[in-house]
Amino acid sequence: MLLAITFVGCGHQKNVVESNKTAAVVETLPNTINFSNSFRAFWSDFYKDTKGAKTLEKYTPSENFQTHPAITTVDDVFVVSGYLTITNEFDQTAFEALGGSINKLDETTVTFKMPLTKLPEMIELKGIDSVEAAIKIFKRN
Numbered sequence: 458m459l460l461a462i463t464f465v466g467c468g469h470q471k472n473v474v475e476s477n478k479t480a481a482v483v484e485t486l487p488n489t490i491n492f493s494n495s496f497r498a499f500w501s502d503f504y505k506d507t508k509g510a511k512t513l514e515k516y517t518p519s520e521n522f523q524t525h526p527a528i529t530t531v532d533d534v535f536v537v538s539g540y541l542t543i544t545n546e547f548d549q550t551a552f553e554a555l556g557g558s559i560n561k562l563d564e565t566t567v568t569f570k571m572p573l574t575k576l577p578e579m580i581e582l583k584g585i586d587s588v589e590a591a592i593k594i595f596k597r598n
Contacts, residue, residue: 482507482577490580491587496539499527499590503576513574526593528573535573540589542566547584555579 482504486492492500506522507513518528518535527537534556542565552559555578557571565586571579580588 481511482509482513484509487580490585491542493587493589495527495592496588496590499525499537503573513577516574518573527591529570531570536570537573537576538568538570538591540566540591541569542586544584544586548582551582552579555582 482500484504486497486500502522502525506519507516510516522528523535527539529536529538540562541559544565549559552569552571555571555575557569557575557579559567559569561567579585
């Protein structure tokens with residue numbers, strides 16, 4: 458006589474934010490957010506600079522990419538700056554948990570700074586309607 462025993466388990470997966478992992482830079486931006494031409498150009502350069510890496514955990518921007526107007530350093534961390542338009546669904550706590558900071562200009566427009574390695578996670582947050590990368594402003598004579 459053959460006896461077979463089967464163990465059945467209940468699989469449960471929680472959505473947990475793991476701060477030690479850093480998302481990869483995908484070539485195609487999500488279609489749920491309006492991205493300005495300046496941000497699309499920035500993202501294209503970012504993708505090329507990361508060479509499509511699966512993780513950004515050990516990523517350091519190339520010297521050439523570090524000169525981009527949207528990139529600065531804050532406490533030895535490379536950050537990207539720009540503008541967001543946000544909706545009521547925007548969760549500032551989740552944004553700040555990624556290491557970002559915002560400055561409200563009005564109810565729907567903010568300036569932002571975000572660690573460069575967290576940018577792929579930032580654009581997945583709910584409540585972001587549009588993103589604009591910082592650009593260099595030239596003085597008129």
